[in-house]
Amino acid sequence: MKSYVKLVNFEFNRYFKIYVVLVGITILCQITGVIFEGLRFVKEAQETMQHEMITMEQYAMNYGPISMYDFIETIWFIGPVAICIVTLLIYMLFIWYRDWYGKHTFIYRLLMLPVERLNIYFAKVTAIFLFVLGLVSLQLILLIIENNILTRLVPEALLMEMSITSLLTFDILIILYPPTFSEFLLYYGAGFLFILVVFTMILLERSFRIKGILLAACYGGVIFALLLAPILINESLNDYFYPIEILAIEGILALMIGTVSIMLSRFLLNKKITV
Amino acid sequence: MKKYLNLLITLLVIVLMISTFYIQKVIANSEAIMLKTTVGDEVELRNVVIDFSMWNRDLYKSVRLEEGDLYVMENLSVLSRLSGAEYSPEIKNLLKNQRSFLRTKDLSNANYFEDERYLAYVGFEYNPEVIIENKGTPNQVEHHYYSYDFVIDILEKDTNKRWSYTVDGPNDIDISFIGIEDVQILGEELKVLAQFYTWETPKHYQWLTFKMANGEISDSKLIMFENESDEGPRLLNDINNLKPEQYYIFSSGPETVDESGNIVPSETLYVFNLKTEQMEEIQIDVEKLGYFVSVEQSNIFFAQREDGLTINAYNIENGTVETMAFPEIKSNDDIIFAQLKRGKLYTAFHDENSNQINICIADVDTGDLIYEGYLKHELQDVEMYISSLKVF
Secondary structure (H helix, E strand, O other): OHHHHHHHHHHHHHHHHHHHHHHHHHHHHHHHHHHHHHHHHHHHHHHHHHHHOOOHHHHHHHHOOEOHHHHHOOHHHHHHHHHHHHHHHHHHHHHHHHHHHOHHHHHHHHHHOOOOOHHHHHHHHHHHHHHHHHHHHHHHHHHHHHHHHHHHHOOHHHEOOOOHHHHOOOHHHHHHOOOOHHHHHHHHHHHHHHHHHHHHHHHHHHHHHHHHHHHHHHHHHHHHHHHHHHHHHHHHOOOOOOHHHHHHHHHHHHHHHHHHHHHHHHHHHHHHOOO | OHHHHHHHHHHHHHHHHHHHHHHHHHHHHHOOEEEEEEEOOHHHHOOEEEEEEEEEOOEEEEEEEEOOEEEEHHHOOHHHHHOOOOOOHHHHHHHHHOOOOOOOOOOOHHHEEEOOOEEEEEEEEEEEEEEEEOOOOOOOEEEEEEEEEEEEEEEEOOOOEEEEEEEEOOOOOOEEEEEEEEEEEEOOEEEEEEEEEEOOOOOEEEEEEEEOOOOOEEEEEEEOOOOOOOOOOEEOOOOOOOOOOOEEEEEOOOOEEOOOOOEEOOOEEEEEEOOOOOEEEEEOOHHHHOEEEEEEOOEEEEEEOOOOEEEEEEEOOOOOEEEEEEOOOOOOOOOEEEEEEOOEEEEEEEEOOOOEEEEEEEEOOOOOEEEEEEEEEOOOOOEEEEEEEEEO
C-alpha cells in the first residue's frame, strides 16, 4: 500500500506542472470571459437603451436578459473545458509512452522497483482519475465565482439569476455533474473502466509491438462490442429487458471487463513487457 | 509529508467539493416540501397518490405523494428511475405482480385492462409504408405513412393461460395517428376504444371488437355524435383506469373551462353503454349540478362549492341525482380533484391564498371530515399545482 501511495504521488507530481498550467488557463479564460461577456452585454444594452429610449426592464423584455447559461455557451467557457479534456486524453497515452521514449528509458527503472508491478498500473490509473476529478471540482468552484462576478457586473433588471443547481442541468454540465450521487458513481465508474481498458491496450502494444497494435485493436473492439451487445440484443428482442435489467447486465459486464483488464495487464507487466 | 502536499491538496479539494455538492443537493431537496396533517391520521393517505408540480422562476419539479411519502421526480436516483419509479401507480403495481407479461409492451395505462380474472394489453406495431405516384416519370411522388398492426396479449391470471396475437390493423394514408383510449373485456370478447386522428377528416372514436379465441376483428363501430363541437368529442372517463367500465361518457358539444380550470360540461352528454353498444343522449342541468368531477361505474359526479363542498352524483341508469354534502371541506375557487372510494370522498385542491395543496378525506354517509392536511413548500413564492389524484 505504501509503495502504491508513493507511486501515485510520484506519477501525480510528474504531470503536476502541466496540470497547473491547465488549471491556470481554465481560471484565466473563464474569469476573463465572464467579465468580458458581462461588460460587453451591459455596453450593448446601454447603447440600445439610449438609441431606442427604453428602460432596462423594457430592454430585458425585448432582447432578453443575460444569464450564466449565455456564458457557458461561449468559447470562453467551452474552450478551456475542451483543452482540459483533450490534454487528459493525450496524457492517458503519454503517461506510459514517455516512460519508454523519454530520457533514460524510465520504464526500466520503474519495472526494476521491488514492488508488485501492478502497483505501477494502478498508480497511473489513479493519477489520471485524480486529475479528472480535480478539474471537475475546480470547474464547480469556478462556476460559483463566475456566477457571483456576473451578478455584480450586470444590473439586476438585465440579469436572469440562476442557481448553480439549475445551471448544472444544462448540456455538458449534466454529464460532468450528474444530478444524483448514484449517477455520479455510474458515469465516473464508466470513465474509470475506460482508463483501465485503454491502459491494457497500451500494455498489449508495448508487449507485442506491431502484433500488439492488432491485439490492442481487437481487445478494444471486443470490449466495445461486448458493452454494446446487450443494447443491440434488447432492441432486436423488441425491448424484452427492462432498463434496470440492462443496467444490471451492463454492470456485470463492466465488472468482468474491469477484472479481465486488470488480470491481463498484470500478466503483461509481469511476463511479457519488454524494454 | 511535504512531498505529498500537491496530492493532498488536490484530494482535499476533490473530496470537499464533490461531497459538499451532493450533500447540499440532498439537503436542498429534502426539506423544501412538507406534508402537514391537521385532522386525523396520515394512515388515511396509504391508498392515495397525488401528482403535482412546483414552479418558481427557474425551478420546475414534479412531485408525487405516495403512501404518505413525497418523491421529487427530478431527484430520483438513476436506479429508482430505471426501476420504473416514474410510472403510474397502476403500472408500478403490474410491474411488481405481472413483470413477465409486461415485457416488450408500452407502459401506458390506457393500453391495459385488469379485472379479477384477466389482464389484457392492446398496443400497436407501426409499419412504414410508401405509395408511389407516377412511378418512373419525372413527376414521381412518394407518400410515406405508417400502417398499424394491433398487438394483443391477454392473460387469464388463475390459469396463466395466454392469448397473444398480432392482428392487421388500419392501412390508410389518411390516418396520422391512432391513440388507444381504453381496453375492456366483455364476455369472450376484447373491446378497444381508439381515437383515430386523420389528415382530411376530423378525429373520431372507433369501438373495435376482437374475438379472444383467435384475435379476429369481429366488429368495428364508428362512434357518432349528433352535435359535435369544433374540438370534436371528448371522453370524460378516466383513461388511466384499468378496471372494468359500464359506460363511456362523452362531451360533444361546446364545454367551457371556468377561470379556475374546472370543466363546466355542455348540457348534452352522450352515454355509450358498453354492454348494449347503444349511445344515449342525456341532458344535464349544469347550473344545478356544478362542474364535472369524475365518472365511476353508473355515476357521473359533479361538484358545487356551497356551504363547503357538495358532490352531486348523477345516476345514468335512472337519471336520479344524489347529493352529498361536506360542510367541513372549505375549498375556494380553485380546481378541485375528487374521487369517491369505499364510502369516502377524497379531495385535493390548490389553495391560492396560502399557496398550498389541501387534502381532505370525508365520510360520504355523515359528511364528517376524516383527514385534513396540506402540502406546502417552505418558500412562499413556490407555486404548486395538482395534476392528478388517484385512490386505490
